[in-house]
Amino acid sequence: MRDAAFCTSACSMTRAMGVLGSKWKLIIIVHLTQQRRFGQLAQRIPLISRKVLTEQLKELEEDGIVRREAFAELPPRVEYSLTPHGQALLPILEQLSAWHCATPAVTAAESAPG
């Protein structure tokens, strides 16, 4: 989802979420470090459908995060890669993954004392 109202907010985190705030985009960006072909991405990203992958890649391309290269072949071969702007996200996403791996184990009982 690209949220126009978010994108024009005075709050920079809100603007960032306006562009990246789909549940799939950060996942796709991370996977682009390992696969480039559309079909490979569709196979390797857990739980995603081709329809959503296509849509999200299109938005990422429009936002200058991803680059699309179509080769003049049949059957069609298209490869996606990160632009420098997209590459700049990678260290941040690695920290986010690491943050989540450091999540303390909590039981349901103690995580919601309220």
Add this chain to the structure above:
Amino acid sequence: MRDAAFCTSACSMTRAMGVLGSKWKLIIIVHLTQQRRFGQLAQRIPLISRKVLTEQLKELEEDGIVRREAFAELPPRVEYSLTPHGQALLPILEQLSAWHCATPAVTAAESAPG
């Protein structure tokens, strides 16, 4: 949204998105560095409704990211703050905001050559 299927994925970014992948959560976390009262948060976070704020704070509390403290007062006073686990997100979110501020200006025409 908390997505159970995402939370059990083998991919760590997918698991992280299973917990944080709502469009509001990172925004709320950032705002908790400046406001603690529920009403202040509702006023200062752009575009959010009290219903969504309540729901998202509850999930953040359940996931050990946010701490809720209710004072024995009337009318009720409740303050929210980040747990150490939530605090650990802040440098990452600052980088995300900075990344977005560094977004190159693109016209619609040049951002979607495909």
Add this chain to the structure above:
DNA sequence: CAAACTGGTTACCTGTTCGTAACTAACGCT
């Protein structure tokens, strides 16, 4: 002729998210 390949599109449907507006509780004040 049919099948396979790839990347993408589309119609339809379901599930989720969200916003609105009204409501709740108990106290203090007028």
Add this chain to the structure above:
DNA sequence: AGCGTTAGTTACGAACAGGTAACCAGTTTG
């Protein structure tokens, strides 16, 4: 008695996100 305060709840409807399945194109192969 009614109003204001705060934080939270709830019902309802709207909007959005997403999945499924079928379709498309052109070449190659059997």
